[in-house]
């Protein structure tokens with residue numbers, strides 16, 4: 001094989017290897033891209049992980065939207081976890097509070113993490129939570145119980161065709177991943 | 187064009203001619219494209235038999251309703267490893283083997299562009315599968331989460347041998363990426379003078395496009411398994427909702443790889459059939475350039491249809507419609523191909539040699555698989571078909587009677603060129619007819635049990651499916667046994683039994699590979715041929 005051909009080959013190989021690394025990176029870039037895409041479109045029902053700020057929004061008294069709350073615990077999560085309000089009728093733009101009850105009936109201390117999901121997913125970006133237990137991990141000592149508040153308002157921009165949506169909280173046992181500090185705080 | 191022989195052509199880099207080291211060392215250290223092609227092909231065939239044995243276990247368990255032969259966890263390991271072995275161990279290496287053997291011969295190159303890397307890309311492969319197979323014998327058993335390794339099955343609910351699974355997929359990925367790079371560089375840089383792109387045989391074209399698909403998506407697969415690894419062992423939460431991740435995202439990443447992957451397994455098959463049909467119709471391929479464009483557009487479209495595997499995950503209607511129509515769009519270029527093959531045969535002087543028989547079976551049966559694919563692409567009905575045996579029927583029609591039949595067709599087509607002797611035609615006929623009948627008995631009734639609601643990947647089933655499953659299993663055993671005929675034929679061929687053949691082998695065959703003597707000498711085209 002002549003030297004010029006080897007040089008030619010090398011050039012192509014370098015380009016192809018760059019593509020390979022680029023696509024490996026792209027695989028990982030899909031993770032933030034997916035999150036951004038979903039945050040913008042709200043299609044997977046994920047709500048924001050950050051507290052919304054409520055600034056005198058005009059309340060739309062002419063509209064009533066039903067918001068339903070359901071709770072579940074992930075397989076292997078032994079807590080009792082219930083909502084104290086099953087459904088509320090809200091005016092878009094007005095603040096509401098819903099409380100959730102949790103109890104750790106086991107002999108061990110457990111850290112929980114609640115993850116909300118909205119259905120239909122397109123409603124997710126219109127649910128603004130100014131305060132939520134899901135923003136943080138919740139440590140509960142053995143036998144302890146707690147009432148956890150969630151304050152929210154529905155964005156008046158909520159599409160007209162949605163007048164009912166469901167917020168589901170799933171509680172996960174994250175004790176093994178949680179840090180010691182979290183436990184001590186509780 | 188004049189007949190090209192393996193002229194003794196010494197230049198400063200080539201002091202060897204037709205002598206080669208003997209024994210195991212020849213195969214370990216070889217950088218010869220023909221040796222490596224042979225290694226790949228035998229490896230693929232052995233994997234085909236091992237994966238086939240696992241399918242026999244699956245079908246034995248499903249012969250009757252109830253749990254009788256294996257326990258459910260082992261059953262799941264069998265379906266998982268069967269899928270992985272057939273995809274990454276049998277079909278893909280077989281195509282790579284064919285590329286190694288034939289691409290240099292078809293474009294008039296003396297060897298692959300990167301012979302040393304070629305040796306590596308083959309020899310890491312057995313280790314990948316050794317690791318995967320070993321995991322079956324370890325505590326807790328091997329992977330049992332399906333070849334698609336959906337999170338959280340592969341993260342939260344899998345055992346520790348998942349690390350071995352990840353490692354072996356990494357090696358398989360590295361091997362196919364190296365193989366693909368080699369094919370691309372060879373085709374771009376090593377073509378004989380006069381071999382312009384639009385003169386390249388279609389097998390070369392389809393492999394070039396396949397190789398680009400490979401380097402585009404195998405790294406994404408590597409990323410997906412890496413994320414599974416870190417989620418499982420290092421506390422990341424890519425796919426763990428509790429930590430802010432999303433298990434549905436796994437499916438997006440996987441199928442972004444997965445759908446192009448299915449085309450990686452079929453484009454070279456299109457190439458093979460496009461070589462064989464003109465030979466035995468004694469006509470030029472109808473619509474050569476439309477074939478090239480159809481292949482390229484299938485490859486491009488394959489990147490925007492992945493979510494047709496995820497219709498039931500709760501996507502918004504707009505997305506469901508987009509993926510439905512995009513998927514249906516792919517059947518247009520696919521239809522162009524089938525049309526061209528049929529038009530090639532139209533008024534041709536057709537003869538029915540074994541490679542042609544397999545190609546004809548391919549055209550008919552692959553089209554059935556394409557039709558069931560089209561049915562699956564219709565979102566509302568996919569809600570019924572998804573995760574049933576209907577999907578299993580679909581992908582076995584496109585993969586077994588599609589990809590695997592094309593590989594068999596290719597083997598019969600080029601085997602006389604490789605060995606210099608005609609294979610045993612009686613055995614080949616037995617192999618063809620037994621395979622053809624049993625494969626349909628095996629996969630056709632799966633459509634019906636699927637439509638009736640039998641779920642896939644379950645070791646037991648409701649009583650009403652019993653009769654069909656008995657027939658399916660019988661078809662399965664018969665198909666498995668038929669492949670032993672193929673094994674016997676191949677062993678016989680490799681021992682160089684049979685009638686010597688001419689350089690052209692088949693009287694309608696055209697192309698550079700038919701101008702070197704049969705068997706193809708160890709070194710060919712050391713002086714490039716001139717293509718007019």
Ligand code: HEM
Pocket residue numbers: 334448449451452494495513514516517520555556557558559560562563564568571572573577580581584585588589
């Ligand atoms: C006209 C062309 C095709 C169409 C429209 C099509 C469509 C589909 C759809 C919609 C599914 C998802 C079904 C479900 O899970 O509910 C599917 C699954 C599948 N297809 Fe195709 N397909 C086509 C061709 C092919 C080809 C050429 C191959 C491979 C050579 C292939 C291999 C597969 C495989 C392996 C699966 C199942 C993956 C799994 O879940 O394990 N398909 N196809």
Ligand SMILES: [Cu+2]
Pocket residue numbers: 444445448491492494495
């Ligand atoms: Cu697909």
